[in-house]
Amino acid sequence: MKRTTEFLRHSVEREDRPDGSILLRSTYPLSPVVERTGDWLHQWAGEAPDRVFLAERSGAGWREESYAGILEKVRAIGAALLARGMGANTPILIMSGNGVDHGILALAAQYVGVPVVPVAEQYSLIHGAHGRLREAINLIKPKMAYVVDADQYGEALNLEDLASVEIVASRPGSRNVTAFADLLKGDGSVDVDSAFAAVTPDTVGKILMTSGSTSSPKGVLTTHRMMCVNQAQLADSMPFLRKRPPVIVDWLPWNHVFGGSHNFNMMLANGGSLYIDDGKPVKGLFERTVENLSLKTGTLVFNVPLGFGMLLKALEADADLRQRFFEDLDLIFYAGASLPQEVWSGFERMAMEVKGEVPLMTSSWGLTETAPSALMQQEPAPHSGIVGVPVSGVTVKLLPDADMRCEVRVKGPNVMPGYLNDPEKTAAAFDEEGFFITGDAMLFLDPADANKGMRFDGRISEDFKLQSGTWVRAAQLKLDMLSRLAPLAADLIITGADRNQIGVMIFPNVAELTREGFDLNDDDGAFRCKLLQGEIHRRLSARAREISGSSTLVSRAIVLSQPASMPEGEMTAKGNLNIRKVLARREALLERLYTDDDPAVVTL
CATH class of the missing domain: 3.40.50.980 (Rossmann fold)
Incomplete structure (x- = not known):
């Protein structure tokens, strides 16, 4: 497949240690780093004073x-x-x-x-x-x-x-x-x-609140060093950023590290232009995104998988927008979850039709505490779901289990000094060697070749055991179930800790179900729609015939009638579910899920 976007080949040094841990480092040196974000502003105000840095919609056009x-x-x-x-x-x-x-x-x-x-x-x-x-x-x-x-x-x-x-x-x-x-x-x-x-580099530039999806929100002390180093790491990983000023039309919120540090600072560090998209990938607002793209397209595009799915449909329906969207595009970058392969393939096909080549399609991995990027897929990937190798200047420590599923820890100049006013949580966040304990898990694409990269394999804290002692990898199972239940499910929770079967609590895509003609009737917090239950049973049964083993067999489901509540803490500002909050607040529904004679429960 033809590609002209410049990229960096993976080059990783692997160290297998006597204690069983693995260290990974990039062999590429970290480029020079400015001391503070204001240095970038001075640089580009001097070199390109009239170039647009920030723009937002104003009337029929833009305030630039x-x-x-x-x-x-x-x-x-x-x-x-x-x-x-x-x-x-x-x-x-x-x-x-x-x-x-x-x-x-x-x-x-x-x-x-x-x-x-x-x-x-x-x-x-x-x-x-x-x-x-x-x-x-x-x-x-x-x-x-x-x-x-x-x-x-x-x-x-x-x-x-x-x-x-x-x-x-x-x-x-x-x-x-x-x-x-x-x-x-x-x-x-x-x-x-x-x-x-x-x-100085150690001056705190911003304090970012964690999402609170696994615990109470914490204030991440984000220094100028963290922000400036991470932009050098990103430009090292994507050399084309330094070749011409990037342009983005972007909605990702600045209270999150991806939108506010990764994307905002990428434009500032490289003399680029950020056109603020006041739309979002939700019904009623995505139309505004399409309108904004009809006025301005970029050289890079960032989005979450849901947003890319909606964008793909919009591009398929508008030949003129499709032409302008792809003609100058260097990068398609997804984050937040794995991009469905059919969406990935759709963008590849469309890019080839428009310009005869595919831009770099990629993702990375990191957290608010790592500023954010710590791993990145720098070279073209064969498919979706790969988060790559360590960026320059970062050392990743992997703690593998018997199945080579690795807990990930990170050390580098882009890692936070600590949490605001919380020395206990700060101390608990680092191990005895000073590595930040992320709580995330990874798998090597090829255990014999670290340069093939890694893929995200969920949060360690989300895993649980069945009564049989069998481990359930909840994050990966959730991705599979969301794919199997699309578009019926907007989100879901995998259940079964200390029980004998895996279940699923489904937050339905009400708008989609209504369009499909499902007549939804709720009762005590759960939908009792025979047609919907029948369709879920059909899909669970088909899946059960394809798999083996109790660690992945989902054998019961319940569809929730009430959406996740942000005021009650069930949903974070990012739109992620706080699993513990949902299960605690809906304990009665969880018990019903494991009751065989409840008419709201689907069982195999």
């Missing part, structure tokens, strides 16, 4: 801000923050989603040594999710909070927890808050240059 213009605004806002006495111990809480003013404020704070803490906008906009917002406020104790629209965020701004916090809004509306425009006036009484010079 250049590198030189943003540097000027960053220095003005930095002066305003310093004049207020702000510094390393006075974080700024950012309550709104992606936006040009959000990006400028974050860069200004980092420029003068003030940490920013972006949180999911849902925590402010959904009444029942204010508990999560309060958790963040009480942990970080901000001196300032930013929203794009004070009236829109009014209910959250009325929280007692924010009573002593200065509120800044781009659109103050009817509320008595500080206008973002006032910060842009700056303050001539402070020395911005000295403050910028005092920012």
Whole structure:
């Protein structure tokens, strides 16, 4: 298959140690690293002052801000923050989603040594999710909070927890808050240059809240070193980033490390342009994404598997958009879960039809604590699901079990120094050699050749044993079941810990089921739709004929009538299920799942 996008061949050094652990390192050296994010801004404001850095939709077109213009605004806002006495111990809480003013404020704070803490906008906009917002406020104790629209965020701004916090809004509306425009006036009484010079690689640039899918959210101290090193590692892994300025049209939220550190900083580090997509891969908002792509396409595209599935359908239906989407594309990058192979193959086919070659289609692996990328598939992959090899400067420690399933630990300059105000969890996060304990598992594609890369194999904490003592690898089984039950299931939970059978609790894709003509009737939290139950039974039975062994046999299912609740902590801002919360809150339904005569339960 023809490919012209430049890529880096894997070159890994493997060390098998006497204790059974395995160390993996890239043989490529880490490129020079800038000291702070403001260095990138100065570089591109000097080399390409008029180039667009950030843009957002405005009317029928875009509001575009250049590198030189943003540097000027960053220095003005930095002066305003310093004049207020702000510094390393006075974080700024950012309550709104992606936006040009959000990006400028974050860069200004980092420029003068003030940490920013972006949180999911849902925590402010959904009444029942204010508990999560309060958790963040009480942990970080901000001196300032930013929203794009004070009236829109009014209910959250009325929280007692924010009573002593200065509120800044781009659109103050009817509320008595500080206008973002006032910060842009700056303050001539402070020395911005000295403050910028005092920012070091160890200065905390942002504090990112973990999703809370396995425990209470923690504040990850993210230093300038972490962010700057990781961009050098990414450019080492993808040499084409340094050859021409990248362009993206991107919706991924900046309160997450993938959107806010990986993608945002990739544009800044390489003199690229970030056009903010105000759509999302959900019904009613994805149409906005298509509209935005009709106005602007990029050289790189990032998305989650669900988003790529929706995008593939949109491209199939629009020949003009398909042509413009692929004609200048260097990279298709997915994250968050494995990309379904049929979606992967669809993009390959379409790229060949449009331009006769396939861009680099790839993924990586990492966490908020690793800034994020620690492993990356640098060279073209034969199929979806491969996360590659260590990036430059990172050492990965693998602890294999008898089946060569490896627990993953990481050491490198892109790894966090710790969690905010939590020395106990910080200490517990590292092993005796200083490796960060990720809790994730990997498998070698080829145990005899580390250069073939690795694939993600779930969270160690999600695995469980049946009563028989058989281990169930829940994460991989979940992916298989989601594929088998598509499009009936929006999400699901694998059950069976300390029981004699594996079950599945299904959150249905209600819109899809309604379109398919299923008449859903709920009863005590579970759907009792004979047609739907019959279809699930058919699919479970077909699967059972294809597999062997109790560790993968799913023999019972129940369809839940109530969606996962963010206010109750069942769902994180990323859209991930908090499995422990769901099982605890729906304990009665879990018991019903293991009752043979319940009419809501499907059994083999």
